[in-house]
Amino acid sequence: MSAKFRKRKIQKxxxxxxxxxxxxxxxxxxxxPGEFLLGIDxxxxxxxxxxxxxxxxILTSNESNVSFDRYETPILKTVLKSVKQFLTxxxxxxxxxxxxxxxxxxxxxxxxxTGQIDVExxxxxxxxxxxxxxxxxxLKEIFEEKFSLPTTAANDGNCMILGEAWRGAAQNYxxxxxxxxxxxxxxxxxxxxxxxxxxxGFAGELGHIPLYxxxxxxxxxxxxxxxxxxxxxxxxRRSREIGQSFSNARRLCQDIKQxxxxxxxxxxxxxxxxxIALFLAGxxxxxxxxxxxxxxxxxxxxxxxxxxxxAKVEAAIMPSFRGSVHLQAAELAxxxxxxxxxxxxxxxxxxxxxxxxxSAVK
Ligand SMILES: [Zn+2]
Numbered sequence: 001m002s003a004k005f006r007k008r009k010i011q012k013x014x015x016x017x018x019x020x021x022x023x024x025x026x027x028x029x030x031x032x033p034g035e036f037l038l039g040i041d042x043x044x045x046x047x048x049x050x051x052x053x054x055x056x057x058i059l060t061s062n063e064s065n066v067s068f069d070r071y072e073t074p075i076l077k078t079v080l081k082s083v084k085q086f087l088t089x090x091x092x093x094x095x096x097x098x099x100x101x102x103x104x105x106x107x108x109x110x111x112x113x114t115g116q117i118d119v120e121x122x123x124x125x126x127x128x129x130x131x132x133x134x135x136x137x138x139l140k141e142i143f144e145e146k147f148s149l150p151t152t153a154a155n156d157g158n159c160m161i162l163g164e165a166w167r168g169a170a171q172n173y174x175x176x177x178x179x180x181x182x183x184x185x186x187x188x189x190x191x192x193x194x195x196x197x198x199x200x201g202f203a204g205e206l207g208h209i210p211l212y213x214x215x216x217x218x219x220x221x222x223x224x225x226x227x228x229x230x231x232x233x234x235x236x237r238r239s240r241e242i243g244q245s246f247s248n249a250r251r252l253c254q255d256i257k258q259x260x261x262x263x264x265x266x267x268x269x270x271x272x273x274x275x276i277a278l279f280l281a282g283x284x285x286x287x288x289x290x291x292x293x294x295x296x297x298x299x300x301x302x303x304x305x306x307x308x309x310x311a312k313v314e315a316a317i318m319p320s321f322r323g324s325v326h327l328q329a330a331e332l333a334x335x336x337x338x339x340x341x342x343x344x345x346x347x348x349x350x351x352x353x354x355x356x357x358x359s360a361v362k
Contacts, residue, residue, distance in 0.1 A: 037345055038106040038149070040083060041337035042066070042113040043156065044131045044183070047079045048334065049086050051106060052342040056167040058335060062086055067131070074133045080146060087147075108354075109143050109151040110345035112159035112337040114184075119201030119348075122153040126202075128219040150354045152345045157186030158195055158204050159340030160295055160330070165190055166343045168332040173291040177283045178330065179206055181276070181296035185227040189287060195347070207231070211279060230276045232298055238268055249298045256304060273305065277312035284317045284325055295330035302329070 036059060041048040043066075050061025064082040066075045115134060116126035122140020139153040154162075161178035164170040170178065174193045180186040187206030189196040196203045207227035208220050215224025228234055232249050239245050244265040246252040255261045256269060280292050292313065298305055310327040317325070330336060348354070 034105075034107045036106055037342040038083070038087070038109045038147075039338040039342040040079065040109060040111045041156065041159070041334075041341055042075070042079055042111065043337075044114055047075075047082055048338050049083050050338050052110075052339060054107075054346060056339055056343070058338060061335075061338065071132045075131050076133070076137055076142070080142075083147075106149060108345050108349070109147060109149050110341035110343070111139050111143065111151065111153040112156045112341035112344075113139065113153060114156050116202045116205065117153050117155045119152070119154055119197060119344075122151060124153075125200065126220075128221075130219065150345075150349075152341075152348050152353070154201065154341065154344040155186075155188075155204065156337050157206070158188040158197075158201075159344060160186060160336040161188030161190055161204075161293065161340065162195055162343045162347075163332055163336035163338070163340030164293055164295070164330050165193075167339055168336060169328055169330055170291055170293050173289075175287060175289040176291045176293055177206075177280070177287055177289045178293035178295060179276075179280070180330075181230065181232050181294065181298050183231065183233050185231045186295075191287065195344070206279075206283075209279070209282070211275065226275075226279050230272065230279055232296065235269070235272050238272070239265060242268060244268070250301075253298070253301045253304050269304075273308050274312060277309055277316055280309065280313045280327070281316035284313065284321055288321065289325060292325060292327040293330050294327065295333075295336065297333075299329035305329075 036051050036053045039050050039052045045065065045067050046063050047066050048061060048063040051059040053059055064078065066078045111122075113124065114127070114131065115124045117123070118125040122138070124134055124137045124139065127134045140151045143149070143151040157178070157180060160180055161170065161176060164178060165173070165176060170176045170190070174190070176190040178188050178190075185207030188204040198204075208218065208222060208225045210222065210224045211226040211229050212224035216228040217223055218225035218228050235249070236245065242264050244262050246255075246265075252261070252269070256266060261269075283289070283292065294306065294309065306327065306329050313325070313327060314322055332339065
């Protein structure tokens with residue numbers, strides 16, 4: 001068997017399995033056109049895309065690398081090409097066609113992306129320079145023209161919390177503040193069951209709340225932003241500054257548990273947790289949430305991250321707030337953005353976004 005053929009066969013099996021795990025054949029057959037959306041989650045490294053039912057099930061999904069040639073191919077070009085391939089791929093579109101005997105078309109496209117997103121216009125209004133060539137990308141306009149489907153775009157931190165509120169750890173909570181600890185610091189806020197959008201949809205830029213006056217310069221041009229202190233990248237940078245760099249956060253946590261790290265690194269890690277707790281205490285005082293949701297790979301560290309954070313936040317808030325806020329790890333990992341992008345689309349539809357005069361949908 002040639003390597004190429006073997007690879008194709010594995011992909012076919014993987015696609016089939018992925019498809020089967022979502023819904024039963026009976027449920028597929030009962031699925032009507034217009035009962036699912038195309039979700040797209042655009043990050044700095046990868047783009048994920050999938051068909052998501054209006055109930056919040058990922059029917060089938062895939063992902064492509066967008067930084068494979070260091071963005072020599074513009075990120076938008078890669079995304080459009082990948083999505084087009086996905087929609088015409090026989091493991092997605094044709095399975096639906098053959099099972100139903102008719103083509104099924106998503107009812108719309110929900111996009112989650114990094115950057116400050118003007119949700120009214122569906123365009124990227126700010127990026128802090130990353131990823132390159134992303135500033136001012138008119139996502140809604142471009143996707144509607146290319147695919148003839150009504151489209152929304154929203155910030156990835158906001159989509160993460162919407163996804164978790166829809167199908168993950170934040171279900172059944174009305175007031176939630178969510179953060180994602182990763183390369184940056186993403187976030188989103190849900191108040192009375194609704195995403196807090198702000199005037200232009202920029203609300204929830206939690207990474208750029210100033211944490212230290214005259215602090216470190218941030219990619220956004222300001223100083224002392226929370227992202228520069230409590231993202232995982234910040235932990236990496238600060239560890240390098242004290243000559244204790246680590247390869248990845250999971251390994252670091254393993255070493256901490258086994259008592260293998262230098263006391264300076266342990267102190268740094270604890271200070272990092274203190275900074276996150278200080279930041280979250282501020283969120284508690286502003287929003288009085290029932291739930292603080294922490295996402296990102298490191299949130300799986302229950303003993304080293306989640307439990308210490310819960311205790312430290314509790315100690316850092318005013319007595320009247322104590323005992324009413326729960327802190328826990330996000331559940332959906334990298335699926336949250338895809339689901340949240342579609343949930344945002346559905347919420348916008350409910351509010352008449354597509355029938356308004358600003359919509360480009362015919
Ligand atoms: Zn900043």
